[in-house]
Amino acid sequence: MRTTFPRLLQQHAARRPNAPAMREKEYGIWQTTTWLQMAERVAHIAGGLHQLGLQRGEHLIIVGANRPSLYATMLATQTLGAIPVALYQDAAAPECVFPINNAEVRFAVVEDQEQVDKMLEIREQCPQLAHILFDDPRGLRNYDEPGLAGLAEIEAAGAIFAREHPDFVQEEIVKCQPDDVAAMFFTSGTTGNPKGVVHTHFTLLNRAEVGARFDRLDSREEVLAYLPPAWIGQNIFSYSQWLACGYVVNCPESSSTVTIDLKEIGPTYYFAPPRVFEGLLTSVMIRMEDAGAIKHKMFHHFMKIAERVGPALMDGKRVGLLDRLSYGMGKLLVYGPLRNTLGLSRVRVAYTAGEAIGPDLFRFYRSIGINLKQLYGSTETAVFVCLQPDHEARADTVGVPCEGVEIKLSDSGEILVKSPGLLKEYYKNEKATREVLSDDGWYHTSDAGFIDASGHLKIIDRVKDVGRIQGGEHDGAMFAPKYVENKLKFFSHIKEVVAFGDGRDRVCVMINIDFDAVGNWAERRNLPYAGYTDLAQKPQVYELIRECVEKVNSDLSRDELLAGSQISRFLVLHKELDADDGELTRTNKVRRGFIGEKYAVLLDSLYAGKPEQYIETQVKFEDGRTGKVSATLRLMDAKTFASVKQAA
Amino acid sequence: MAHKKVGDVILDVKNISLRFGGVKALTDISFNVKEHEIRSIIGPNGAGKSSMLNCINGVYKPSEGSITFRGQTFSHMSSRQVAEMGVARTFQNLALFKGMSVIDNLMTGRNLHIRSNLLLQALRLGPAQREEEAHREKVEHIIDFLEIQAYRKTPVGQLPYGLQKRVDLGRALAMEPQVLLLDEPMAGMNVEEKQDMCRFILDVNDEFGTTIVLIEHDMGVVMDISDRVVVLDYGKKIGDGAPDEVRNNEDVIRAYLGTSH
Numbered sequence: 001m002r003t004t005f006p007r008l009l010q011q012h013a014a015r016r017p018n019a020p021a022m023r024e025k026e027y028g029i030w031q032t033t034t035w036l037q038m039a040e041r042v043a044h045i046a047g048g049l050h051q052l053g054l055q056r057g058e059h060l061i062i063v064g065a066n067r068p069s070l071y072a073t074m075l076a077t078q079t080l081g082a083i084p085v086a087l088y089q090d091a092a093a094p095e096c097v098f099p100i101n102n103a104e105v106r107f108a109v110v111e112d113q114e115q116v117d118k119m120l121e122i123r124e125q126c127p128q129l130a131h132i133l134f135d136d137p138r139g140l141r142n143y144d145e146p147g148l149a150g151l152a153e154i155e156a157a158g159a160i161f162a163r164e165h166p167d168f169v170q171e172e173i174v175k176c177q178p179d180d181v182a183a184m185f186f187t188s189g190t191t192g193n194p195k196g197v198v199h200t201h202f203t204l205l206n207r208a209e210v211g212a213r214f215d216r217l218d219s220r221e222e223v224l225a226y227l228p229p230a231w232i233g234q235n236i237f238s239y240s241q242w243l244a245c246g247y248v249v250n251c252p253e254s255s256s257t258v259t260i261d262l263k264e265i266g267p268t269y270y271f272a273p274p275r276v277f278e279g280l281l282t283s284v285m286i287r288m289e290d291a292g293a294i295k296h297k298m299f300h301h302f303m304k305i306a307e308r309v310g311p312a313l314m315d316g317k318r319v320g321l322l323d324r325l326s327y328g329m330g331k332l333l334v335y336g337p338l339r340n341t342l343g344l345s346r347v348r349v350a351y352t353a354g355e356a357i358g359p360d361l362f363r364f365y366r367s368i369g370i371n372l373k374q375l376y377g378s379t380e381t382a383v384f385v386c387l388q389p390d391h392e393a394r395a396d397t398v399g400v401p402c403e404g405v406e407i408k409l410s411d412s413g414e415i416l417v418k419s420p421g422l423l424k425e426y427y428k429n430e431k432a433t434r435e436v437l438s439d440d441g442w443y444h445t446s447d448a449g450f451i452d453a454s455g456h457l458k459i460i461d462r463v464k465d466v467g468r469i470q471g472g473e474h475d476g477a478m479f480a481p482k483y484v485e486n487k488l489k490f491f492s493h494i495k496e497v498v499a500f501g502d503g504r505d506r507v508c509v510m511i512n513i514d515f516d517a518v519g520n521w522a523e524r525r526n527l528p529y530a531g532y533t534d535l536a537q538k539p540q541v542y543e544l545i546r547e548c549v550e551k552v553n554s555d556l557s558r559d560e561l562l563a564g565s566q567i568s569r570f571l572v573l574h575k576e577l578d579a580d581d582g583e584l585t586r587t588n589k590v591r592r593g594f595i596g597e598k599y600a601v602l603l604d605s606l607y608a609g610k611p612e613q614y615i616e617t618q619v620k621f622e623d624g625r626t627g628k629v630s631a632t633l634r635l636m637d638a639k640t641f642a643s644v645k646q647a648a
Numbered sequence: 649m650a651h652k653k654v655g656d657v658i659l660d661v662k663n664i665s666l667r668f669g670g671v672k673a674l675t676d677i678s679f680n681v682k683e684h685e686i687r688s689i690i691g692p693n694g695a696g697k698s699s700m701l702n703c704i705n706g707v708y709k710p711s712e713g714s715i716t717f718r719g720q721t722f723s724h725m726s727s728r729q730v731a732e733m734g735v736a737r738t739f740q741n742l743a744l745f746k747g748m749s750v751i752d753n754l755m756t757g758r759n760l761h762i763r764s765n766l767l768l769q770a771l772r773l774g775p776a777q778r779e780e781e782a783h784r785e786k787v788e789h790i791i792d793f794l795e796i797q798a799y800r801k802t803p804v805g806q807l808p809y810g811l812q813k814r815v816d817l818g819r820a821l822a823m824e825p826q827v828l829l830l831d832e833p834m835a836g837m838n839v840e841e842k843q844d845m846c847r848f849i850l851d852v853n854d855e856f857g858t859t860i861v862l863i864e865h866d867m868g869v870v871m872d873i874s875d876r877v878v879v880l881d882y883g884k885k886i887g888d889g890a891p892d893e894v895r896n897n898e899d900v901i902r903a904y905l906g907t908s909h
Binding site for chain 1: 784785788789791792793795797798800839840843847850851854855
C-alpha cells in the first residue's frame with residue numbers, strides 16, 4: 001500500500017468518524033478525540049499554518065511531550081507538504097540551535113512556557129525563526145515577542161480559513177506523494193553535530209505496516225505514548241503505526257503520572273527501552289522486600305515456579321500437568337495481580353530495544369506471562385529490521401529479519417541492511433550519507449554481530465568500539481566494551497558502566513551505582529549515608545560491586561572470544577553520569593570517549609594501580625547553574641579467572 | 649517580568665501594635681498592600697513576621713490599630729469571617745490532614761463554597777453530588793496548575809516536604825482567595841523546590857490575579873519575586889519599598905548583617 005499520512009487520516013475519519021483516535025488525561029479524566037475531530041483539528045491547524053506562510057518542503061520543529069495537539073500539528077504540517085521535525089523536549093537551548101539552523105526552520109510549535117523560553121533564548125542565533133506557537137498558554141500571558149502566538153489562535157483563524165476555502169485541504173493532500181519527505185529525525189550522535197535523518201511517507205509507513213502485520217496489530221490496540229516524540233521509535237509506535245492501523249494512542253497526564261496512566265489504560269501493545277522495564281521491576285522488588293512475611297513468601301514461592309514454567313509456556317513448549325496447575329495457581333495469586341500493578345495486564349505484544357536487555361530481566365517478564373520480545377533497528381532504518389516471532393524470544397538475540405529486509409555481514413563483521421525503510425539521506429550531508437549508504441543500496445549499521453544457527457541476529461557491539469587488548473596476558477584479545485558494560489548493568493545495583501581497554505593491557509571500568517536500589521540495600525543494612533557521593537564510596541558498597549564484577553569475570557572467562565575482556569580494576573564514580581554534563585547522550589547512552597577525557601585523572605590512576613584518587617568535578621544543575629562535587633575515590637582490584645578453554 | 653497591573657490599595661494596615669503581656673511583638677506597624685501585587689514581609693527570626701500575618705488573618709487581635717480590607721475594617725473579626733472575605737493562608741509548619749489524600753485535603757479548601765447541607769452530602773443525593781462534582785472540577789484545575797497529578801490519591805503524610813508545601817498552597821487556592829497569605833512558603837526546601845515554589849507563586853499572581861502577601865527570610869528569593877517589601881526587626885518596621893530600595897537601606901543591612909555596637 002503506497003499512501004501518505006494525511007490520506008490515512010482522511011480514510012479513518014471517513015470510515016470510522018466516531019471511533020477514538022487519541023485520548024489525553026486532563027483534569028483527572030481521559031478526554032477522547034475521535035478520528036473525525038482529529039481530521040477537523042488537523043484541517044484547521046493546516047489552514048492556520050498556511051495563512052502564516054508555511055511552504056511546501058519547509059521544515060517546522062515541534063518541541064514537547066506527547067500531546068494530541070502536537071500530533072495534530074505534525075499531521076497538519078504534512079498536509080501542507082511541509083516536514084515536521086520533533087526535537088527532544090529536554091534538550092538544552094543551545095542543543096536546539098544546530099537543528100533549527102541546519103533545516104532553516106522558520107516555524108516552531110512548542111508545548112509550553114518552558115519551551116517558549118528556550119526558543120526565545122536562542123532567537124538571536126536563529127534569526128530566521130519567525131513564528132513560535134505554543135500549545136499551553138500558562139505563564140505566557142505577559143510575553144510580548146514578535147511572532148509568538150497560541151496554537152489555539154492559529155487553529156481558530158484556520159477554522160475560518162477552512163470555511164472560506166472548503167477544498168483547500170483536499171487539494172493539498174492530493175499534492176502530497178508517498179515518496180515525498182515526511183519527517184526528519186535528528187540522531188543524538190555521540191560525536192559532532194547531530195545528523196538529520198530524512199524519511200519519506202513510504203519508508204515510514206512501509207515499516208509501520210510490516211511491523212503491524214508481523215504482530216497482527218489492528219484498530220483495537222491501545223498504546224500509551226510516553227517516550228519523547230523526537231525519537232523515531234515513538235514516531236513509529238504512536239504515529240506511523242497509529243495511522244497505519246488506526247488504533248488508539250493515549251497521552252499521559254504528565255511525565256510523572258506515567259505508571260498510574262499505564263495502569264488505567266492497560267495498553268495491549270507496549271514498547272519500552274530496557275531501562276523502563278528495569279525500573280518497573282526494581283520498584284516491584286523494593287516493595288516486595290517491604291511486604292509482610294506471608295506475601296513475601298508467596299511471591300518468592302510462585303516466582304520460582306514462574307521462572308521454571310513461564311518461559312516454556314511462552315515459547316509454546318509442552319509443560320507437565322502438575323506444573324501447569326501450579327502455574328495456574330500462581331497466576332491467580334501472584335502473576336495476575338503483579339501484571340495488573342505494573343499496568344501490563346492486557347499486553348499482547350511488548351517490545352524492548354535500543355539497548356541489550358539483561359537475561360534475568362527478560363526472563364522475569366516472560367515468566368509472568370508478558371509477551372516481551374526484542375527488535376533491532378535504528379533511526380536510519382525506520383526501526384524495523386529484525387523482530388522476534390512470538391515463540392522465539394531470547395535475551396541474547398534481536399530476532400529474525402522481517403519482511404522486505406536483507407542482511408549480510410561485511411568483512412569486518414559489520415551488519416549491512418537492505419530494506420524499503422532505509423533513510424532517503426542525511427539532510428544536507430552528502431558525505432555522511434555516502435558513508436552509510438553504498439551505491440548498491442546497502443546500509444552500514446556500524447553494529448558488529450552475526451546470524452546464529454537458528455537464523456536470529458546477535459549483536460556484539462558497535463564496530464568502531466570493538467577494540468583489542470594490547471600487551472599483558474591477553475595480548476591481542478578482542479575487547480567489546482558495550483558487551484562488558486551491559487553484563488554489569490544487568491545487576492540491579494549497577495546503573496551505568498563505562499569500560500576501557502582498547503589499546504591497553506587490561507580492562508578497567510567506572511561504575512555508577514543505582515541510587516534507589518543500593519540506597520534501599522543500605523537502609524536494610526542500617527548503613528547510614530548522606531547522598532549519592534557518600535553512598536558510592538562506602539566500603540560495603542564496594543564489596544557489593546566487587547562481587548558483581550567478579551561474577552561477570554567468571555562469566556566472561558567461559559566465553560572463548562571475550563575472555564580477555566575480564567575486568568581487572570574498577571571504581572565507583574562520585575557523581576551520577578548525566579546528559580546535562582555531556583556524559584550521556586539524550587537517549588542515555590554513555591559517551592565513552594568524553595568520559596575518558598573528563599575523568600582522565602581517574603583513568604590514569606586505575607591503570608597506575610593507585611588505591612585512591614582525589615577528584616573535583618563541575619556539575620550543571622537543572623536550572624543551568626553550576627556547582628562542584630569533589631571526593632576521594634577508592635580504586636579496587638577484582639579477581640580475574642583463567643580462560644576456561646586454556647584451563648581445560 | 650513584564651508589565652502587570654497593580655491596582656489600588658486592597659489591604660491597609662494602620663498603626664498595629666501587638667502585646668503578649670509585657671512582650672511587645674509588634675510596635676506601631678503601618679503598611680499597605682495593593683491589588684495584584686506580591687508584597688513581602690521580611691525580617692530576621694523573631695522579628696514579628698508571623699505575628700503580623702496572624703493579625704491580618706484574624707488569629708491574633710492587635711492591641712492597637714486597625715486593618716482595613718476593601719474598605720471594611722476587621723480588627724475584630726474571627727478567622728472564619730476573614731476567610732469569607734476572600735483571604736486565605738498557608739502555614740509555616742503545615743497544617744494539613746496527614747492521613748487524608750491530596751484530593752481530600754484540597755476539597756477541604758472548598759468548604760466555604762459548599763452550599764448543600766450535611767444530610768444531603770452524607771446521603772450523596774442529587775444536588776450534593778452535582779455540587780461535589782463542580783468542586784472537584786475546581787480542585788482538578790488546581791492539581792493541574794500545581795502539577796501534582798501523580799499524587800491525587802496519595803495520603804499527604806507520605807509526600808516529601810516540598811510537595812506537602814505545594815498541597816498546602818493548593819488548599820489555600822481552592823478557596824479562590826483574593827488575597828493569599830503565605831507564611832514562609834520556601835522554608836526547609838532545597839534549591840530546586842524553592843525555584844518551583846517561586847514559579848508557582850508568580851503563576852498564581854499572574855494567572856488568577858491573586859494579591860499575595862509573603863513572609864520569608866530567604867532574601868534572595870524575596871527580592872526576585874516581590875513588587876514591594878516591608879522589613880521588620882524587633883517588631884518595628886525598619887524599611888518599606890521596592891526590592892532595590894530596601895536592599896540598599898542602611899537599617900536593613902544592619903539588621904541582617906549585624907554591626908559592631
